[in-house]
Amino acid sequence: MKYENNRPLLYHRKESELSLSPEALLSVAHAVLARGMDFRFRVRGFSMLPFLREGDVVTICPAERSRFLTGDIVAAVHPQDGKLFIHRIVRVQGGCFVMKGDNCPSEDGQIPCENILGKVTRVERKGRRIILGLGWERFALAFISRSSFFYPPFLLARRIVSFLKGKR
Numbered sequence: 001m002k003y004e005n006n007r008p009l010l011y012h013r014k015e016s017e018l019s020l021s022p023e024a025l026l027s028v029a030h031a032v033l034a035r036g037m038d039f040r041f042r043v044r045g046f047s048m049l050p051f052l053r054e055g056d057v058v059t060i061c062p063a064e065r066s067r068f069l070t071g072d073i074v075a076a077v078h079p080q081d082g083k084l085f086i087h088r089i090v091r092v093q094g095g096c097f098v099m100k101g102d103n104c105p106s107e108d109g110q111i112p113c114e115n116i117l118g119k120v121t122r123v124e125r126k127g128r129r130i131i132l133g134l135g136w137e138r139f140a141l142a143f144i145s146r147s148s149f150f151y152p153p154f155l156l157a158r159r160i161v162s163f164l165k166g167k168r
Contacts, residue, residue, distance in 0.1 A: 026077065026084045033062040033117055047101030048073070048086060052123060056130070058086065059122035066119040068097065073120040076111050086120060 020028060025041060032039040039060045043052050052058065052073070060075045068074060068089060075086050076099065087099040087108060096110035123130040 022083060026082075029060070029075070029084065029117060033060065036062055036064065038062070038121070039118070043086065047104050048088070049103040051102055051130075052086065052120075053125065055125075057124040058120050060118040061121045062118045063116050068116065068119065074099070075117040075120065077115045077117065078108065079112060079115055080109075084117070 019042070029039050029041070039062075040057055041060075043056045043058055044054060046054060058075075066072075066074075070089055070091055072089050073086060074089060074097075075084060076097075077083070078085055085101075085108070087101045087104075089097045090100045090107065091098045093110060096112050097116065098107055098109070099111050100107040
């Protein structure tokens with residue numbers, strides 16, 4: 001956690017945007033979702049490429065109002081490190097959800113039901129609604145994600161981009 005004048009920072013400034021720290025974002029998400037309200041925030045990271053991109057705005061519907069199925073994209077708190085993450089449910093195993101980022105090489109392990117905050121019900125990119133990955137095709141995408149089909153092409157693309165950036 002970052003500190004300023006011996007007090008924890010709840011946010012940090014990035015260009016002209018005011019962002020909450022990961023810890024504060026999780027606290028606010030818990031508070032909003034616990035009241036039965038939808039929660040919107042901007043995604044950071046690349047683990048759900050190509051369906052969620054850095055900067056997309058997602059809307060999370062509270063877990064109490066959701067029924068989770070294989071293929072759903074959900075927000076959860078990881079049981080080991082306590083961090084908020086958004087990944088796809090690839091299967092249900094032993095009463096827990098097995099989740100995986102579409103652009104990740106391995107699964108997150110078993111995530112207990114109580115760690116699920118809610119389901120992603122809306123994605124906005126540059127002000128436009130994105131529907132791919134949230135409809136009926138999510139079942140096929142869960143199968144593809146489980147087989148790590150997405151990961152190798154994006155890993156190769158990242159290496160090529162990194163290499164080309166290094167040449168400049």
